[in-house]
Amino acid sequence: MRMTVKYSYEGRGTRNEAGFTLVEMVVFIVVLAVGLSGVVLVINRTLLDAPEALVNTRAMEIAQLYLDEIGAKKYDENTPQGGLPPCDSPDGDACTAEASFGPEGSxxxxxxxxxxxxxNPAFQTAADADNNPLPNYSDYDVGVTISYAGTELGLANDRLAKRIDLIIRTPRNQQIPVTLYRTNF
Structure with a gap:
């Protein structure tokens, strides 16, 4: 059996209590403030990091442009087009000395x-294959270093492969290294 109790105050009749107490409201406001501050911190961090993704994507686009262009060229000045016979082979000419790397003359x-x-290890503004500056990439610089690196790949001789090191310098002055190996085939 259940009993219901109704309260009566000073003869005003019955009164049902509803709502929140002051303590409950203060606790709710504190919990809400802590939760919202966490959300604001996450949003703020996201907004600060958003340009970083764009900068890195553009740097990788420049690296891909350069690596595609360089990788399509013949291995060495003394290697005929098509790569046969390769330089330093019994039937081919000697490969270029590493000290002579760089453009021939002007x-x-x-x-x-x-x-x-x-x-060319000195940084230069990113450009296309015709050496025209890339639109929207004027704040990016590229340095290229070429060296013999056959033994790094497990080959018998360093002159059987070249390592192409690109360093892309971003507008945020971050340097992003990218490496490609090209073999003497």
């Missing part, structure tokens, strides 16, 4: 015909 990038012509 050769411009649109005339580069082999991998080591691109050797």
């Amino acid at each position: 050769e411009s990038r649109d005339l580069f015909d082999d991998v080591d012509d691109y050797h």
Whole structure:
């Protein structure tokens, strides 16, 4: 059996209590403030990091452009087009000395015909194959270093492969290294 009790105050009749107490309201406001501050911190961090993704994506686009271009060139100045016979082979000429890497004379990038012509460790503004600055990439710089690296790949001789190291410098002054190996085939 259940009993219901109704309260009566000073003869005003019955009164049912509803609502929140002051303590409950203060606790609710504190919990809400802590939760919202966490959400604001996450949103703020996301907004600060959003440009980083765009900067890194653009840097990788530049790296891909350069690596595609360099990888399509012949291995060495002394290797004929098509790669046969390879330089330093019994039937081929000697490969270029590493100290001679870089463009021949005043050769411009649109005339580069082999991998080591691109050797230029000094940073230059990102450009296309015709050496025209890339629109929307003017704040990016590229440095290219070419070196023999056959033994790094387990080959018998260093001159059987070249390592192409690109360093992309972003507008945030971050340096992103990218490496490609090109073998003498």
